[in-house]
Amino acid sequence: MPIASKTRNMLEGLIKEGSLKWLLGKKSYFGEEFEEMENSPSAGKNFIRELSPVANLVVRRCSKILRTSSSDLLESFNQEASDSMKHPSRYARNFLEYCCFKTRLGLIFEDHGSNIQEQF
Incomplete structure (x- = not known):
């Protein structure tokens, strides 16, 4: 092997x-988003080590739509989520779902226009 x-x-x-x-x-x-993320000055701060590169891109898109940073989303998840949601075997999935849900709620309750919804 x-x-x-x-x-x-x-x-x-x-x-x-x-x-x-x-x-x-x-x-x-x-591909282009991976390159942009790698070359970004805040690349280290916005990359969450528990997530895969694709999951990090999804969180990055969510943070752009919500006009916040990925680290702020992570911090709010850690404060709001129960301990069972933060179990290591489910942490990454639950955090990703949290970001998507929070973004979707933001799009529903605030009229950001259709162009942002198309980006998501």
């Missing part, structure tokens, strides 16, 4: 470097 792991790591490295872009074709749906 170590050989398979080495091969996978090598291929992942080549893909990240862009050496295999000709083989893969188009960027992923979130």
Whole structure:
């Protein structure tokens, strides 16, 4: 198994470097947002280590719509959620659902216009 792991790591490295872009074709749906997030001056502050990169993008979109930071959303979740919701095995999922729910409520109760709803 170590050989398979080495091969996978090598291929992942080549893909990240862009050496295999000709083989893969188009960027992923979130490709531009990943790059923007990595190059952002606040990238470290807005990246939540418990979440996957895609989940971090969803939280980032929610925070933009709510006009707050990802860390503020995390702090409010930690204050409002029960201990069972913060159990490590369910923490990331519950936090992501919390962000989406809070954003959806914000869109329902405040008229932000249809252009923001399309971004979500």
